[in-house]
Amino acid sequence: MTFCAPFTLVLSGGGLRGLAHLGVLRALEERGLEPSLVVGSSMGSLIAAAWAAEMPLREMTSRGLAVRRRDIFEVAHLDMAFKRMRSPAIYRREPLDALIRLLVGDRTFNDLSRPLLISTTELNSSTQVFWGLPGLRHVRVADAVFASCALPGLFPPREIEDRFYVDGAVLENLPVQAAAFYGTGPVLAVDVGATSAIRSHVEEEGFAATYVRGLEIVMQTMVQTRLQHWTAPPLVMVHPRVEHIGLLGFGHNRELVEEGYRATLDVLDGLGDGFDPAGHGIHPQRPVEIRIDRPRCIGCGMCVMQAPWLFEMDDENRARVRHPIQSWSPLDGAYVRHCPTYAISSRLAPERRQTSRPQAAPRRPDSS
Numbered sequence: 522m523t524f525c526a527p528f529t530l531v532l533s534g535g536g537l538r539g540l541a542h543l544g545v546l547r548a549l550e551e552r553g554l555e556p557s558l559v560v561g562s563s564m565g566s567l568i569a570a571a572w573a574a575e576m577p578l579r580e581m582t583s584r585g586l587a588v589r590r591r592d593i594f595e596v597a598h599l600d601m602a603f604k605r606m607r608s609p610a611i612y613r614r615e616p617l618d619a620l621i622r623l624l625v626g627d628r629t630f631n632d633l634s635r636p637l638l639i640s641t642t643e644l645n646s647s648t649q650v651f652w653g654l655p656g657l658r659h660v661r662v663a664d665a666v667f668a669s670c671a672l673p674g675l676f677p678p679r680e681i682e683d684r685f686y687v688d689g690a691v692l693e694n695l696p697v698q699a700a701a702f703y704g705t706g707p708v709l710a711v712d713v714g715a716t717s718a719i720r721s722h723v724e725e726e727g728f729a730a731t732y733v734r735g736l737e738i739v740m741q742t743m744v745q746t747r748l749q750h751w752t753a754p755p756l757v758m759v760h761p762r763v764e765h766i767g768l769l770g771f772g773h774n775r776e777l778v779e780e781g782y783r784a785t786l787d788v789l790d791g792l793g794d795g796f797d798p799a800g801h802g803i804h805p806q807r808p809v810e811i812r813i814d815r816p817r818c819i820g821c822g823m824c825v826m827q828a829p830w831l832f833e834m835d836d837e838n839r840a841r842v843r844h845p846i847q848s849w850s851p852l853d854g855a856y857v858r859h860c861p862t863y864a865i866s867s868r869l870a871p872e873r874r875q876t877s878r879p880q881a882a883p884r885r886p887d888s889s
Contacts, residue, residue: 524757524792529704530556531697534563534669534690534740535713536768537777541761542568543582544781545711550578552789558704560651560696562640562689565711566669570662571624573637584624586774593617594769609677614667617676621663630658630665638703639665640689640696644678649692651699672736690714693747694740697756707755707798711781712851713763714740737768748852753801758851759788803850810870811842811857817864824865827856846870 530549532542542565549555561569571581595616600608630637630653638653639662651657652665660681668679668686678685689696694714701708714737748756761784766773791805811831820838824831835841847853849867857865 523794524554524707524709524789524796525798526554527557527704527706528554528798529558529560529700529706529708530569531695531700531708531710532559532561532565532569533695533710533712533714534565534688535694535763536564537770537773538713538761538763538766538768539564539568540585540588540774540777541713541763541781541784542711543578543585544761544778544783545759545785546572546578547582547778548782548785548789552786556709557706558636558638558700560638560640560700560704561669562694562696563670563672563714565713566639566666566689567621567624569637570621570639570666573633573635574625574628574662575634576624581624582778585778588620588774590771591616592620610671611675614677617670618663618667621666621670625662625666628662629660630662633662637662638696638699639669640693640699641665641668641686642689642691644673644685644687646684647692649689650686651696651703654703690736690740693743695744695747697748697751701754701756707757709757709759711759711761711785712744713761713781714744714768745852745855748803751803755796755798755800755802755804757788757792757796757804759784760851761785803852806848806850808870809847809849809854809867811845811847812866812868813840813842814864814866815839817862819862819864821861823859823861824856827859832856840864 532539532545546568559569559572561567568581593616595613597608597610597613601611636653638651641650641652642648643650652660652662664679664681667676668681669689670676671678671687673687673691678687695710695712697708697710700710761777761780763777763780766777788805791807796804818839820834820840822834822840824840825834831843831847832840833843854867857867
């Protein structure tokens, strides 16, 4: 059995990397797959809202390819000059507001024919609010989208019914729990926010770059923490290879769209006939071989602390792999990049060598 409807689609935040979601929608459309519900956060909420408003994908893509820095970011010089530290944000709200209205108009959630949930965070109470749920469908979609895109400090909060809302990514950049609860069938989650890419010279690029890099690290950690005990429904992860592009990086629009398309088809094709929409776990699973470069190992024990089922210390106080062949989901393997001397490496292993004991089993008990 292969991936099929009904399913719920989750589109994460990730700044300009969110343009990859356009390629995701294109791949799904080509395969005849339409989600029964789309849940969006931050930039993912903008793409999801345009889809729910039934803007033709060709038009969405054309507008996405044409977007430029000035269409989103305009420094709030007056606020920063006169209000200084009390300025609500670095950037003005007007350009982003105009872009959102261009895509979704003045519709409320009640006006949409396609189901949509948008994740936001209420600033003063730290409450996660999903616009589009029963009782929360009367507001303008454009207001919810702006709120979901309003990174604190970069864009001002959006006032909706006397409360102030900011980016949904503050609490959950990849809102898969809501997708599982309110949706039907498996969850297809597209994550363009979490990245393990190593950056260089971020400290020299100013406040915005340092702040955004901190957000990347937080988002990655939150995704790993929230999903470490995931069981059901089956969660299919799509990770477009866009980590080399910054959250505020322009000039890569076409590359982002094409990578979203490629990554989605790769995941769908990789699931194969063995995928069970009524099953459990995180997919796709691939066999990998874990290795340790002994000369690089300093015996700090970080790998044993993070994955005691996989690593142990030998008689010479060097790390050793207990079970070299592992079955990895897209979320596994954090210990590779967390090794301070880069002594741990991984590579795809032949299918015939895959262990019957998957890596995830010791740390994903039967609890949701």
